[in-house]
Amino acid sequence: MPPRALPIVAWLLVAGLTGCAHEKVAATGYRWSYLADAGEDPRLAYGRPNSDDVVLMMRCRPDAGEIDLSAVGLSGGELVLTSGRSESRFAAAKVDDAMSEGLMEARGSASAPAFQAFRKSGDLTVLAKGQRHSLAADSKDRADVRAFFKACGA
Structure with a gap:
């Protein structure tokens, strides 16, 4: 490798590592938010x-007994949610x-085991193509999770 190429390679390596670190920090910035705007159905967004x-x-829709799901970046014919052993x-x-x-939409019963366990624990995992994606609520977000399920009548 010519001596002049070494600084360029070093710069590219640093830039690449910085980009990876940025993505890791960005991924940790996700949270659960309860949205209850007047005149709209209750929503819980991650x-x-x-x-x-x-x-x-x-x-x-409050007291309808169903929850609509929309997930981005997934494919396939089903959404699989787990919470604890449910x-x-x-x-x-x-x-x-x-x-x-990759926007997927699904509808499920508000009494589904994963929803009920998520309401109690704040832990939720999406299974997709054999991989597990944790969307667990931190201690600050758990009140939003409970508020959503309460508004839904679940």
């Missing part, structure tokens, strides 16, 4: 606060969406 970057959205599978359909790739 994403970056104060942004449109939402990975999973739950929505319900697992629930929901038939899902891909939705064409210009803003995001």
Whole structure:
């Protein structure tokens, strides 16, 4: 390697590591947020606060007994949620969406075991293609999780 190439390679390595660190920090910035705007159905979103970057959205009509799910970046015919030892599978359909790739929508009973365990513990995992993606609520977010399920009548 020519001596002049060494600084360029070093710079590219540092830039690459900085980019990886940035993605790791960004991933930890995701939180659960309860959204209860007047005239709209209650929603619980997992994403970056104060942004449109939402990975999973739950929505319900109060006392209807069902929860609608929207998940970004997934594919397949079902959404699988786990919480603790509880697992629930929901038939899902891909939705064409210009803003995001791989938008999946599903509907499930509010009494599904994974929803009930999530309501109590704040722990939620999405299973996709054999991989587990933890969307666990931290201690600050658990009140939002409980408020959503209370508003849904679940």
